[in-house]
Amino acid sequence: MSSKSTRSRVKDPTLAPSGHEKIDWAARHSPVLNAIRDRYLADGTFDGLRVAVSLAVEAKTAYLAAVLAEAGAEVSLASPGPFFVQDDVAAALAERGVTVHASSASPQEDSDAELLAALDVEPDVVIDDRAGLARLLHTERRDLLPNVRGVSEETTSGVAKFAAMHAEGVLETPAIAANDARCKHLFDNRYGTGQSTLTAIMHNTNLMLGGKRLVVLGYGWCGKGIARYAAGLGARVTVCEVDPVKGLEAYADGHDVLPALDAAEMGEVFITATGSCDVLSREHFSRMRDGAILANAGGVDVEIDVEGLADAASEQRRVRGANVEEFVMQDGRRLDLIGGGRVVNITAGDGHPVEIMDLTFSVQALCAHHLANRRITEPGVHLLPAEIDDRVAAIKLEAVGMGVDGLSDEQREFLASWRE
Amino acid sequence: MSSKSTRSRVKDPTLAPSGHEKIDWAARHSPVLNAIRDRYLADGTFDGLRVAVSLAVEAKTAYLAAVLAEAGAEVSLASPGPFFVQDDVAAALAERGVTVHASSASPQEDSDAELLAALDVEPDVVIDDRAGLARLLHTERRDLLPNVRGVSEETTSGVAKFAAMHAEGVLETPAIAANDARCKHLFDNRYGTGQSTLTAIMHNTNLMLGGKRLVVLGYGWCGKGIARYAAGLGARVTVCEVDPVKGLEAYADGHDVLPALDAAEMGEVFITATGSCDVLSREHFSRMRDGAILANAGGVDVEIDVEGLADAASEQRRVRGANVEEFVMQDGRRLDLIGGGRVVNITAGDGHPVEIMDLTFSVQALCAHHLANRRITEPGVHLLPAEIDDRVAAIKLEAVGMGVDGLSDEQREFLASWRE
């Protein structure tokens, strides 16, 4: 056990073997990150740099942290909350030289304490989840800001927060919207969330999707992925949106599109994916059918008003393992919440599929590399340059034995001309 | 604890609370079986009768056994093998008055002993899985045969065994091919196996299906369901068949259709669903790519030649939890077997979705009722009368708020006439 790991605070170091097993599995199914490690990260950029990371502590995240550490960085990792911590993975990662501040047993109100502990590394580069580290950097630890070369943000809702900070004129570092890299959101948000959210619901409930009236709230990339796979598994999908064009896309995709209060009356399974608050609240609960299943796939844990649900219920009990809580309404209807209203594929599953996170964390590693090299210095929200994004896709296609063409000079010229 | 439960042999009676939770969940999502219990099973038919059941011991099976017990029968239950036993469910069921002979800790070679113990109830009616109880009745416990009014068989491969027995002239009881009821195989084998097999693989591997080359061996109802949902989740599907018409269906459904040795070279995930032996054997293993995932969804556990796989491997190890075993070949390629080659949705999952088993066990309950009432007495393989099958479907449609039409007299006449 390295000296670094002794500074880690994890729930139970003896769980490490199972954690190593999971991390090794992730490593093996991450051909893109492995190629990027060999081709780009090993150039000495990270030697002596410090990287603070806030991400759900599970196998794929752990492997990203391990790769950065292997590339020479001192890495400290905290989770955005106790529900996003797999303790075996935390223990294994601590053994691999990353400083881990994460335990599923921590009180939720200590989340900030763990994030602050992770910031104690005095980071040069930050990898953030829903702007948690950035918020603390811009409030409680402003002293660390001068040393920060930049932040890379993982989620749609986090990017929105950085944009809000920038609009308020308070953002003091460059932020890369890693989420908005095409190799990230087109795959992670859509296919990753789609598969893992439905897997978590099917696994935890043992219920059938075929024929079910499944309501997807939000038809962004996450909602699109969920709706598509749900339809692919035979569900009858209803979509709720606030953006009429997205609503129209859902209609053309063959789904019903209804206001949420109307959908509340007919749905059998409800999945939120909006990034907004109170998407399902007491008004909706009061209209739902007995036995309705509720889950959140969005980046914030207030999409389902769980507090309101508990208030409205006369009884609350566990009904099928730790991940299914039942709320019995005054009138006897039972509403079943999967994963506590937090992002269900992580709290009641293993998160996104490995291959998806291989893409996402390849993007993140290259964002960190970009920031570490001070390629972006202007405070504000930035995109990863397109060619870096393309590189990730090309490596992945190569890894699965597929490939694309180049444009010929004639084609390039043709596309650039407007005369006949 | 009733006197009956004292006769049960389960692994750990203290696990009962979790088992009750699961059984209650199953009960609640079984509207059809509940309606059939109220409308048909409560007619006194089962008073004083004894029913021996061999089925995987999990929540839905348990609920069927409990319903039969509630209807007046003395029920004894054994599992077709230790891998199909959830010990918490076994413990809970024992508390509900069913005699259970099932433990996940039993050596596999004791399976027959448990089945024989279940037969000790001296059954009037038998519900069987892959003809296990029937085999013992026709060999070791021929003394019990005269009392048996009939056997109802759950699986495709079991029905084939009854047909073989009948062809050999040795079948001495009526057997209902419950599997062949339309409300059973059209749903259970297809949608049930499809959803639960893929859920088990996704849950246990955390791998993505989108883009994967997934090989389905066998395009019967089980294979069709797997292929369809896999395509619905974005996989590129290859089908292997021995029946050219089924192969042609797979082609028209948009899948590639290849001999298994050719498919072996290109597949990333292999799922067997044939009911036959050695569908994947050493010849296939020798051609597979590094990292190939293997699972069996079929009714027999010899579809993948696990023994041959172990022989060919230089190392065998657990790599991601208890359900993923890795076989390292002499040349370094790694093949990962999910669920030990036994039916993967049960050994590495919770079996079919509840709503599917609600249909299946409604059929089984009505088969048992039919046999108990001696509606069929001729030895041989019989189908459930169509009107009983239709009734199950009609109750289910009613439960989900849907419905069908009747034929008018004019239509009936039109359909029956051949003159202009």
Place this chain on the structure above:
Amino acid sequence: MSSKSTRSRVKDPTLAPSGHEKIDWAARHSPVLNAIRDRYLADGTFDGLRVAVSLAVEAKTAYLAAVLAEAGAEVSLASPGPFFVQDDVAAALAERGVTVHASSASPQEDSDAELLAALDVEPDVVIDDRAGLARLLHTERRDLLPNVRGVSEETTSGVAKFAAMHAEGVLETPAIAANDARCKHLFDNRYGTGQSTLTAIMHNTNLMLGGKRLVVLGYGWCGKGIARYAAGLGARVTVCEVDPVKGLEAYADGHDVLPALDAAEMGEVFITATGSCDVLSREHFSRMRDGAILANAGGVDVEIDVEGLADAASEQRRVRGANVEEFVMQDGRRLDLIGGGRVVNITAGDGHPVEIMDLTFSVQALCAHHLANRRITEPGVHLLPAEIDDRVAAIKLEAVGMGVDGLSDEQREFLASWRE
């Protein structure tokens, strides 16, 4: 022009060039029938025999007739009605030595006259469509029955008529239910009807299917194909059925399942595929929305009560080419009927795709060969032997570069045994 063709009665012999073009295209995309012609039909069986055929007169049918003629038979062909005749194909076929009695200009009431003319060939073998020739043989031309070795029937509704005749005890020849060959109904009824029905509707209306509420009446093979492809094109599908198990399949496939009167109120496109009469009648018309599109994909032309529709309308007019008729209801609602209520893919399209009919007519050719060789002599309804059916599928798979496996002896033995 052969002497035979001089006996043909077609609308306009000068149309032959376009007809030859179509027949040649069909021939070229019929690898299976071509292989069967070379391997089986050329054995002299048909030398000197006479074959009467009743089938829609279009390119694929024509090619079947031409292949039988080439194999040595004297072939006479009539259409089951003037709406099923492409005059250019009729003209071309007459030039190829088949006696054709078919014209799109014939009054519908002369259909029987044309069928009777086709029977004048004094057939040894009959290929029939909805039992038209068989009906006349068993009523007006009983004198010809002794010479008839058998009839092969093309459609689901025709097979039902033969079954009705047999049930009444009046069927005097062997009838092969060619429709029930797996290589026929699994492909022709399902994929063939599915693709060609939707193509006809899209081509004739220029309307979008994505998002449309499309009602499929009947969930047999035809309805299943239509529903599946409609969903594949983004439609929201509602199914109406009289069989609860089929209704339940539709539900599990992700469709809504409703009584037809309920569906009438919400549908935007209605497609009948039941084989029954009055599936859509005045009661339904009175509830439909303005602009509803109606089409029939079933084998009989009374599924939509067109007479009742005309009676209920205050005005009837052509609105988009010859194939779209609009019925204006008293209350101003407009209902648009495609293809006159007759089978829409033929009357408003080119019938099933070539490759599908290649399978179907390979089955028909082998049925005719089977009957010609007196392999079946017993009056009644018979199936084509499975091995002949399998042969067709195997040839097709070979033609598309795919293939299946054989069973090993061990597997064969395993599948046939019931002992452990």
Place this chain on the structure above:
Amino acid sequence: MSSKSTRSRVKDPTLAPSGHEKIDWAARHSPVLNAIRDRYLADGTFDGLRVAVSLAVEAKTAYLAAVLAEAGAEVSLASPGPFFVQDDVAAALAERGVTVHASSASPQEDSDAELLAALDVEPDVVIDDRAGLARLLHTERRDLLPNVRGVSEETTSGVAKFAAMHAEGVLETPAIAANDARCKHLFDNRYGTGQSTLTAIMHNTNLMLGGKRLVVLGYGWCGKGIARYAAGLGARVTVCEVDPVKGLEAYADGHDVLPALDAAEMGEVFITATGSCDVLSREHFSRMRDGAILANAGGVDVEIDVEGLADAASEQRRVRGANVEEFVMQDGRRLDLIGGGRVVNITAGDGHPVEIMDLTFSVQALCAHHLANRRITEPGVHLLPAEIDDRVAAIKLEAVGMGVDGLSDEQREFLASWRE
């Protein structure tokens, strides 16, 4: 016949009745454009203005022109080429007061002459297709530029040309990228091209898509729509791309992704949708299989090198109606080109579905309204303001009985904040 129509030059004025039928059908299925006409266009903006339009002359385009004329504009319409003209529609439109310069019989080299004739109206506003009118305005008719308030461009490839003009510094008017409105490209390019391209191919070839190896070249919005519906109809899809991220999307969507030369060897149907030239050229033709079907769905007619194809062929002939040309290669292989290599859904079909063009032309009408009101005056490429785009979607959802939600103030605030 108005005086305006006497200035029109159409092929045959007597064809007008069939054209009116088609335009009326389009009008009736255009609820959005009808609502926009009533709510926005009738405000007097267009009184006395002149609008020049270049669009394929078929029913939906005609209805747009008619609506603008009804709103007070003097409208002149030309087609980008003779292959995009339905003469009956041209004749009918001339009778409705639009000046039409379009005939399917015009030599292709006269296209510019017709576009120039359309410009003679001295337009205030231009609606353009592939920048044809804009090109002439910036070269041969620069005298008209000062009067032009702006151009609205319909196609992806046209938008690229405007961008090229702007990059060269020669664009002198505002151009709205109508194509890039979300209500346009998300629906028109994707679902519209998807459905109509496949319908055209199925209708003209009578071939089956199920099981076919269909190669889509280009995975932009058009290619995505084609690939998705082709898969929905059972095709096995291969995608060729030059953008690795789009290639990766195609992979994750379940398609094969290959360089075009590799795809050339295995494809049975090829559809180009890239906007580039020589996507299929002699190198590809030389590798294709006998019987390969070729069609172009892209906005330019040089995607398939038809000249190169003709040069390579020893024979060229019509094989199935006017729309299927066969090229016989020196080695006997036959390649069949649908629609002459021009955009197949228009030259061999009726263009996009009506409901799709209702959205597109609602966008176009609002773009023209926007330009007419001089809301944009800066030369360059502009987007339609998002709220106008949203309005179109909202009207459409309302028309189909669906709807979206608004954000509450709390949600708005939540989304805009970054502090906890």
